[in-house]
Amino acid sequence: MKVGIVGSGDVARSLGKGFVELGDEVRLGSRTPDSDALKAWTAAVGSRGTTGSFADAAGFGDLVVLASHGVENENAIRLAGPRQFGRKIVIDTTNPLAFTPDHRPLLAYGGNDSAGERVQRALPDARVVKAFNTVGHAHMVHPKFPGGPPTMFYCGNDPAAKQQVADLLRRFGWEPADVGGIEGARLLEPMCVAWVTLGILGGSFDIAFKVLRA
Numbered sequence: 001m002k003v004g005i006v007g008s009g010d011v012a013r014s015l016g017k018g019f020v021e022l023g024d025e026v027r028l029g030s031r032t033p034d035s036d037a038l039k040a041w042t043a044a045v046g047s048r049g050t051t052g053s054f055a056d057a058a059g060f061g062d063l064v065v066l067a068s069h070g071v072e073n074e075n076a077i078r079l080a081g082p083r084q085f086g087r088k089i090v091i092d093t094t095n096p097l098a099f100t101p102d103h104r105p106l107l108a109y110g111g112n113d114s115a116g117e118r119v120q121r122a123l124p125d126a127r128v129v130k131a132f133n134t135v136g137h138a139h140m141v142h143p144k145f146p147g148g149p150p151t152m153f154y155c156g157n158d159p160a161a162k163q164q165v166a167d168l169l170r171r172f173g174w175e176p177a178d179v180g181g182i183e184g185a186r187l188l189e190p191m192c193v194a195w196v197t198l199g200i201l202g203g204s205f206d207i208a209f210k211v212l213r214a
């Protein structure tokens, strides 16, 4: 499979490496695709990993991952060109995270809207599935925790797209949990704030959520 990742930060590089390890071809998109950091990434992952513009990455992928700075999602999509996404599955990993002056995390917006819904509105033909936004990048691929596979929540409007993403989550070592349509992002994005707060207060970001069922 060809995977295009719109974004070049920690999430893009971690997931990109994970897809390469699964045998996929990956193109990371950036406004500066020739940066030293991205040269180091391509050198580390080998010939199945390449870089290009946001448009190159979105056009390259059969599957597209959105890994842009959350409050800049619409700008990243505008730079990529919405037509590059077509009807593709778009995994939205983003959180519209902001910080107070005393460094406490909060969402730039939420409650009755979400980044997931905004991404779906910006890409009305694409099949957006929110996933990977409730854990740190270091644990996105093959998470190892003493309590067994943690839970990765996902949501989206297209059942077939969600099924494919759930299968992918299992391949990446997660226990997938469906929280419904893309409006479920209203639930998942605040979980990122809870995750960051737990990390700050607990002194470690080696944490993940797990749903326990009786």
Ligand SMILES: NC(=O)c1ccc[n+]([C@@H]2O[C@H](COP(=O)([O-])OP(=O)(O)OC[C@H]3O[C@@H](n4cnc5c(N)ncnc54)[C@H](OP(=O)(O)O)[C@@H]3O)[C@@H](O)[C@H]2O)c1
Residues within 6 Å of the ligand: 006, 007, 008, 009, 010, 011, 012, 029, 030, 031, 032, 067, 068, 069, 070, 071, 072, 075, 076, 079, 093, 094, 095, 096, 097, 132, 133, 134, 135, 136, 137, 138
């Ligand atoms: N870091 C984590 O552990 C983690 C975990 C879960 C979810 N997330 C979410 O995943 C997303 C990516 O996180 P990250 O930490 O990898 O990176 P990030 O620093 O939040 O975002 C980096 C990406 O955003 C792009 N970007 C920044 N400003 C932009 C602008 N004005 N217009 C268009 N694009 C812009 C950058 O483009 P260039 O490549 O051109 O610089 C870069 O590709 C975020 O929404 C974050 O909340 C992060």
